[in-house]
Amino acid sequence: MALKIRMARGGRTHRPHYSIVVADSRSPRDGRFIEKVGHYDPLLPSDHENRVKLVTERIQYWLGQGAKPSPRVARFLGKAGLIAMPEISETPKKSAPGAKAQERLREKEEKLQAQKEAEEAAKAEEAAKAEAPAEEAPAEAEAPAEEEEVKAE
Numbered sequence: 287m288a289l290k291i292r293m294a295r296g297g298r299t300h301r302p303h304y305s306i307v308v309a310d311s312r313s314p315r316d317g318r319f320i321e322k323v324g325h326y327d328p329l330l331p332s333d334h335e336n337r338v339k340l341v342t343e344r345i346q347y348w349l350g351q352g353a354k355p356s357p358r359v360a361r362f363l364g365k366a367g368l369i370a371m372p373e374i375s376e377t378p379k380k381s382a383p384g385a386k387a388q389e390r391l392r393e394k395e396e397k398l399q400a401q402k403e404a405e406e407a408a409k410a411e412e413a414a415k416a417e418a419p420a421e422e423a424p425a426e427a428e429a430p431a432e433e434e435e436v437k438a439e
Contacts, residue, residue, distance in 0.1 A: 288312070289353035291345065291363075293326060294319060303327055306340065306359055308348045323348065326362070338362050 288311040295316055297303035306324035313319065324340040331337070345368055349355075355363055357372065364371035383391070 289320070289348065289351065290356060291323065291348060291353050291359050292356040293359060301329065303329075306362070308344075308353055321348070324362075338366075340366055340368075342366065342368060 289308055290311045291306065291308050292315070293304040294307050294309075295302060295304055304326040305319075305322050306326060307319035308321045308323055309317075309319040321344060323344045324338065326338050327336065340362065345363065349369070355369070360369065360372045363369045
């Protein structure tokens, strides 16, 4: 018998609530199951403690018996530290932005890069101006002495 750890939907219309169950892979989603090992409430905020509740001892037992978690349940188990975090698959190529949208994104990035460079150049100029008067001050002190020499002649 192939076992799955998956979610069974409950709740009413527009108010979902899922039970995390161990079931035979051939049974329907909301049908017969062997054991309830947790629950998931997607309506709660992601940092709420009751959003996902797991019975870790029973989940470890069923994993030891060969139960395979569904992709969504595998993410819950990975976050809980019961299994290794599954890799998130890449988005399909069909959903990638078109050529024109990619060109607009590139142009936007280039504009941002040019703005950053301009800001850095402005900061460098301000820093140079701040340092320059300190160097020019002694030069100005020497200049009047030269003028006095010219007047004495």
